[in-house]
Amino acid sequence: MQEKLISKRAYSPVSIFKGKSISRDLTVSLMVMILLVVATTLSWQYMRNSQEMLHEVEGKADEYITRLSDILSVPIWNFDTRTIDQIGTVFAQYDLVNEVRILDPLGKVLFSTVKRDDPDARVFRERDVMYEGEIIGHATVVLSLAEYKRDLGRLVTTNLLALGGVLTVILVATGILLRIYLRRPLEVLLEGVNQVAKGDFGFDFSVIQNAELGMIAENFSVMAKEVAAREKQLVEINRQLQGQIRERERAEAALRLSEERYSLVVTATNDGIWDWDLNTDEVYFSPRWKAIIGYQDSEIPNDLDEWQGRMHPADLDRVLRAHEDYLAGVTEQFEVEYRLRHKDGEYRWVLGRGICVRDDSGDPYRMAGAHTDITQRKLAERELWETKNTLDNILNSMPSIIVSVDKDARITQWNKTAEEATGILAAEAYSRPFTEVLPGYKMLLSHIKESIATGTNISMEKEPVTEGERTRYFDIIIYPVVTRGEFSAVVRLDDVTDRFRIEEMMVQTEKMLSVGGLAAGMAHEINNPLGGILQGAQNIRRRVSLDFPANHKAAEEAGCSMESVRTYLENRGIIRFLDGIHESGRRAANIVSNMLEFSRRSEARRTSVNLGELVDKTIELAANDYDLKKKYDFRHIDIVRNYDPALPQVLCSPQEIEQVLLNLLKNAAQAMPERGEREDPPQIIVSTSYDRGRARIDVADNGPGMDEETRKRVFEPFFTTKAVGEGTGLGLSVSYFIITTNHDGQFTVDAEVGRGTTFTILLPLEGK
Structure with missing residues (x-):
């Protein structure tokens, strides 16, 4: 059993990689060859992309100068400097544009702006501005290549990442291929070694087709005889191999840790990198992480307190809570913006992002991520x-x-x-x-x-x-x-409704002043013949009166009686004619009197009055007016009084203000029958109030109202909407004159058809 174990160790696959190896050389050669091919391809792609990007910048320059010269033709021809400034400002806002300059044909600058002193502003375009075949100006646009260079930098980074990815894939693929084409022959070889170790030398090593291992197999029969003698030497060799294996395992573990860290960092960001062991609280800060807050790599230890201690106090709880929520699975990602204290004492904004690695039970044991400096973005x-x-x-x-x-x-x-x-x-x-x-x-x-x-x-x-x-x-x-x-x-x-109304009032005032002068002359000219007419009509009535003895005597001398003359005159309607002449003359005299009042400033004595009391007195007069009471049923009109009790006394002519108010009340009452059949009862609302330093009187009714054309002419002399013989057309004209000329006030009207009419009087307060 011990011999079998020793034999397996002596011929483990690790021994193949000792010294010079075909598989290792093949792997290295393959990686170098592919690296050259990929590097060449990426370099060609980089050159091609850089040329295309440069052509695109130049194309945009041509497009901008063409559009700018076309758009400027009309404003420059019309000397519209405001539009030229707007157009120049708009083009200057384009990302690539660094400078815009617009000149007239003589070289005078109509518009010029430079965003910044940019050494990369090297794409220059100039074009004449034409209008109907004539050069009317010049336009210049300068584009910056800064964005072009940044894009090239990003392209280089992308290519390097792609190259690294290709090499990683090659390394992994080579490892897999070595397992397939090296490990299996080794297993066959090991099987033969085991049989040789047992003393069975009949194993057929020719089944191993691999050149390197086949050579070993061919020599195993010779080596078998020396096995016993070299056993001790093999034990020592086996011990050395075991040490090498342990070292290789430690190296592989470190490699896996490095690859895992790299994978996490790539996933999170490519800025300042941090790596945190959650079990031991050991942390790693990359040099770039430290550089973001102004330190060299050696100036800050890799200590978790360095991170938390430099965080802005207002951000600390929020960041730690976000970190805890992420580790607890409440949030899907860890991404938070906060401030870190810089070496100069100021704070820099960073965007912290990271991901964690969890064990089989789902508990996090490691977290890594990156910091992105977003200070400039925050300031912007x-x-x-x-x-x-x-x-x-x-x-x-x-x-x-x-x-x-x-x-x-x-x-x-x-x-x-x-x-x-x-x-x-x-x-x-x-x-x-x-x-x-x-x-x-x-x-x-x-x-x-x-x-x-x-x-x-x-x-x-x-x-x-x-x-x-x-x-x-x-x-x-x-x-x-x-x-x-x-x-x-x-x-x-x-x-501008108020201004429009004021302009109307000014026009009306000018009309009234013009008509006032004319009315004065007309009134004096009419008064003389009118006096003769009235006096003649009165004398005729006296000559045919039965009350005077002289009339009887003259009739008897003519051979008739005065009673017969009187009867004849009455039968023929002459007396009625005389009454008509007298009535018409009286009306004409009243018109002349109004015209004279219209044409001159009143000399009536002014006194301080309470407007509420004055309005009440006027309403009482209107209620007792015979025509309003009999013809228009004034007492059945609902009169609503809204008086401001805090309104100060007003210096005015009470008789003239009464005349104006009475005229407004009469007009409102006379218009009520034109309302037609309506559910709401007829109503007149009289209000007094304080309005920006003046006393205000509003007389509003719910009568038929008036259209816009009537409203504009309502203050014109002799303008009336009443039937012939019912109005002179001077009531509102005289009222307007009384308010605006005699009292330095304002008199306006607001009306809508079917919604009533409101007259507004503004009078200066006492002492104003």
């Missing part, structure tokens, strides 16, 4: 966030509605004013169609597409927009925007 992210925050604050502080859309008219930007105007939050508006979040502005969709397609600004002033049943006016500007080659648009909406 913070700067980007601060810039975006600043831009958002600027946009949100603007009173305009600012909305940006992509080429498909979907919302990409939505400022605070847009939220307040629509009630839609920015998070709810993003990615929704423009016409869905702003349905009242559907007419802008075609303009937005036109602006994006043509690259031109589109402006619209005082554009009417209907919201529900109300019309508001907006100044609208659409700006085309190009970001990284993607076209979009920014829409700015400014509500």
Whole structure:
């Protein structure tokens, strides 16, 4: 038994690899040959890829200069420096572009920008800008080869990794082949050795076809005779071989550990590498890991405390919790961003990633990974966030509605004013169609597409927009925007309804001033003949009156009685005609009086009054007005009073303000029958309030309202919607004059058809 054991050890496969071996030489030769072939192939591929990448950079340079010169033709021809700056800025944002310069034909710089001092900015393109066959400028684009070089570096890394992978595969394959073509012949040889050791020399060694082992087999018959003599020598040799085997096993174990570490590192990252034995807490930090925080390899020991002690206190608990969750299987991967203290005392951001190795029971016993320095990325992210925050604050502080859309008219930007105007939050508006979040502005969709397609600004002033049943006016500007080659648009909406109303008031005031001068002259010219007409009509009535004896005497002298004359005049309607002349003259005199009042500033004495009391007095006067009481049933109109008790006294002419309010109440009452059949009862709401340093009076009704054309003309002299003979058209004109001219106030109207009318009076407060 001992002889059999010694024989097996003496002829183990390990002895074949001692000294020079065909299998080893074959393996080495094969690896060298394949290494040369793979290296040659990868080098050729590297040269080819580098040329293609360079051609691609040059192609982009040609493409950029062509597009830039084509796009610049119209703006340079039109001397549109703003568009030239926008176009130059857009092209400068392209990743490869380092410099953009735009000149006019005389060499004057219209736009120039250089991103940075880049020694790799060596792809230069220049082209004339043409417009209808004429050179109108020059464009220059310089592209950087920095990205090209980085791509080449990544290509080299990829090739090296591929080469390493090929060598690994060859090594594994060679080991498998050696097992197949070397181990099996050895087993046959060992079987023969065992038989020889037992004294059986009839074994046929010719079955071994391997040249090397066959030679050994042929000499075994000779060696058998010397077995006994060399037994002691073989025991010593066997002992040496056992030591070599143990050493080989330790080397193989170390190799497996190294391969396992390499596999883990490749899986995690190729930056700063760390390896952690979870059972012993032994840790390994690569030189690159230490270099990330500013240290040489020898300056930091491979100690777990070096990692935890340098971590930012605010990040420590979070990182340790992430590590524990990963080891416990709560999370599928370990990946966390945190800060490590640098040698200079500052903190550097790193991205820590890793994986663990678990035993058969699923318990982790080893973990390895890598650190990636992301400090610059974090600084860039913070700067980007601060810039975006600043831009958002600027946009949100603007009173305009600012909305940006992509080429498909979907919302990409939505400022605070847009939220307040629509009630839609920015998070709810993003990615929704423009016409869905702003349905009242559907007419802008075609303009937005036109602006994006043509690259031109589109402006619209005082554009009417209907919201529900109300019309508001907006100044609208659409700006085309190009970001990284993607076209979009920014829409700015400014509500100018108040300005539009003020402009209307200014136009109306100018009309009133013009008509005022004309009215003064007309009133004086009409007064003289009108006085003659009224006096003549009055004298005729006196001449035919039965109350004067002179009339009877004159009739008797004419041969008739005064009663007969009176009867004749009444039968023929002459008396009625005289009454009509008198009534018409009286109405004309009233019109002249209003025109005179309209044409001059009132000299009425002003006093401080309580507006609430003044409104109550006016409402009482309206309730006792005969026409309102009989014709329009004023007492059956619901009068609602909303007075601000804290409103200060107002310095005004009470009689004139009463006249204005009474006119508004009469107009409201007279319009009520035009409401038609409605369920809500007729109502007039009179309110007083404080409005930015002025006293405000609102007279609102739920009558028929008025259309936009009527609203614009309502303060014009002699404009009326009433039937002939029921109004002069001067009531609101005079009221407007009283408020704006006599009291330095404002008088406006807001109305919608079917929803009533609201007149607003603004008066300066006492002492303002």
